[in-house]
Amino acid sequence: MEITFYKYQGTGNDFVVIDNRDLSFPRENTKLVNFLCDRRFGIGADGLMLLNPSDTYDFTMVYYNSDGTESSMCGNGGRCLVAFAHKLEIFKNETTFDAVDGLHYASYQDGITNLQMIDVDTVEVYKTHCFLNTGSPHHVQLVENIGNYNVKNNGSEIRYGAPYFKEGTNVNFVESIGEGAFRVRTYERGVEDETLACGTGVTAVAIAMFEQKQTTNTKIPLKVEGGELEVSFTPTKNGYKDVFLKGPATFVFKGTINYNE
Template sequence: MNVVFNFNDDLTSHKPLEYSYICSIIMEQKFYKYQGTGNDFVMIDNRLQTFDKNNTKLIASLCDRRFGIGGDGLILLENHNSLDFKMVYYNADGNESTMCGNGGRCLVAFAKHLEIIKNKATFEAVDGLHNATIKDDIVSLQMQDVDTVNTYKTHVFLNTGSPHHVQFEDDIANFDIRTKGAKIRYGAPYHTEGTNVNFVKKLSDNAFRVRTYERGVEGETLSCGTGVTAVAIAMHVLNETSNTTVDLKVEGGTLQVSFNVEDGIYKNVWLIGPAKFVFEGTI
């Protein structure tokens, strides 16, 4: 699908500031939209360094679902001196953020579309190097090793490229994730820096349902790649599963996380699932 957004003077004069702001900053910007289990992203090929990366207001406007393109985040694909490409990720609030697992998987699919890669990739993200493979719509992304998992009476906390709070919730289907998630995200000990918050219900020995409140989006997303990675590792630490390949059912579908454990360190961690093109356009 190809979509062209045209904002003329008559239209922008009757719309909120976001429309006028976008039009005043960029005359024309080619973009692509990708999603991984419902976690969606605005993708921009920035190999020529034409996009204003420091303009947080512009990025937030492009991610706005009512007055822009719409997305949980915006990702720039850039050149790298020695690797296939570089990933620069922004939350929907316009601020550059920590690693996004589903975003990384979608960027691999985007790189293949641009013919930068074929079936394998090595790229740099904010948390370091990542390897990936792609076959049809399935992208497998190698995440960073995890050597520290903090367990508490009520929850588990760990960093899988982004910080994640993990806790059980029995009535997960009817849970008020926005209210409860925000309370944890801004509460002690996280405060200003904040954390992503994952609520988990065990379905079987190797399957768990997950709902995630994401910081930067400030609400629930249909899927969170670093979140399900954190959940899979947390469930293994808590002995809720003995499997090293775990299925995670999210609101937007199903993801899989596999890993090895050596001396308490989680290595060879892979996030696996679909990454699909939605549409492209010019704004």
């Protein structure tokens, strides 16, 4: 089997992207997805996305973790898929597409994607952390000296521990860097390691920091290991709406790869 693919990255969060409008990709083949994402034997990526057709909207996003499992929403992946759809001339400036967590609106201009995320109804605040779902589940925890923090070890303990257990959660460690800005490092389930960025993660961090009164800003710059992102939102009595994730989405290269089971 010969597969044509595109490689994209959003602040270092990298993805294999496939134009699947003809629905030819064997969607249930987890071994194939895992192979394509493998950094030694395949292409290498944090995840894989299919751009599928939609009966109602511009396209449908299907996202897989690098371990081959079909997963919940990926914010940086969504931003990259929007850039890919723009490259394919599916839309000009604005688009609406389906994803596993519902409908998303996005705009794209000069390499920057501004992606609307789902509304957030509930933020669970505890003494040591917050928990919320921004399309994917996220544990958010303030730490000190984040640059030297052991994200992989501490993140994996939280990801598999109580109360998350088998289903697990993504884990975000955050530190204020002044003037309403924050630095974020994320351990992602499915990747089972730290990634250079996580879109749903920084979205969760921004809302959690506002909820915990660590900032009064509703447009929050966030520094991740792979660059900078911005999250904006509107607080309401019933949660947060008009949630947007903004940042660069970059085409890296196009190629073909052969797969034999």
